[in-house]
Amino acid sequence: MSLNPALLAVRFLLELIAITSFGVFGWRAFDSPWRYLFVVVLPVAAAVLWGTLAVPDDPSRSGGAPVPVPGPVRLGVEFAVLFGGAAALWGAGLPRWALVSAAVLVGYHLLAYDRVRWLLTGRSTEA
16 A cells, blocks of 8 residues: 555655755744744754655665665654654644654554554565
């Protein structure tokens, strides 16, 4: 299910929303001149973490893993970035957006149960 093109598109949008949320937090949570630094550094740090730590042969990615990590570590990274984005919205004083984001993330992970299982066990649901 997680390789369904529609679900992959939703995941991509969730990634973009999470990374943007870190920038919103940087802007709203800090005063000048720090806000100008954090509005750039926080999203870039999240994107680098997201793009660097990967499971080798992940079917939802190009297959490459710049820094190979086990599945549970990657799942932790995904949760930290995606749900961290929701937490960033909360910290930025946008609790409704944070709750909506978290609810959509929970729904996505329930639909992508096969990916979560694969990351935790290394076995697909067809096995």
